[in-house]
Amino acid sequence: MKNIKLVTIIFALVFATSCKNDKKEEVKETEVEEVVNEVSKEKKLVITLSPKSDSKVEGTVTFKEKDGIVSMTANMTGLTEGEHAIHIHEKADCSSPDGKSTGGHWNPTGQPHGKWKAETGYHKGDIGNFKVAADGQGVVSLTTDEWCIGCGDDTKDITGKAVIVHQGTDDFTSQPSGAAGARVSCAGIIE
Structure with a gap:
């Protein structure tokens, strides 16, 4: 017991x-x-713009991603006064002197070239135009949920692409690139 x-x-x-x-x-x-x-989680990526096509255009582009929203801010110097275009191109290859090694505009959804958010279509790389004062400085800002940094989604991931600043203005209608002129600055979007 x-x-x-x-x-x-x-x-x-x-x-x-x-x-x-x-x-x-x-x-x-x-x-x-x-x-x-x-x-x-917040991701941040800062890339450096280098002169192309015998220009003096330099600067930085900062991408930040938080809660599925990407913000981009580009600060540039050495531009001529007036309007210029800025786009994201297909490849992060800025090796050629004219910037053409980056390929065409980044267009993963096969849309026609156009103004950002246009109902008639636009490339995911069609950022648009910005104004530059006599001091040669330009700033561009954009916030979107159509991009991501390193997420692996082929229709949204900006890594492996390039930022291109153009000498001219994007007319938003000429296909496939908006007739924006020479590529005067380039930065590969690399993590």
Whole structure:
């Protein structure tokens, strides 16, 4: 009888201890999941624009991604006064002196060239035109959910592409590139 009581007490202690340990592990797993869900990842990528086509156009382009939204800010110097076009091109290859090693506009959805968000269609790389004052400085900003940084989606991922600044203005109608003129600055979008 003593043996049965002793076995029962030992069994009860083991069971209670194991249940107590299981509850601790469950709480820890829940706490970890809650922390991970609260953390919002932000990606940032800064690339350097280099002169092309015998220009002096330099600058930086900053891409930031948070919660599925990408913002781009390009700061440039050495431009001529007036309007200029800026686009994202197919390849992050700025090796040629004229910038043509980047290929055409980035157009993963096969749309006609046009103004950004135009109902008639536009390339994902059709950023548009910007104005430059007499001091030769230009700034372009764009925010979109149509791009991502390194996500692997062929229709959204800007990595492996290039930013091209053009000498002229994009007319938004000429196919396939808007007749924006020479490529005067280039930066590969590389993580």
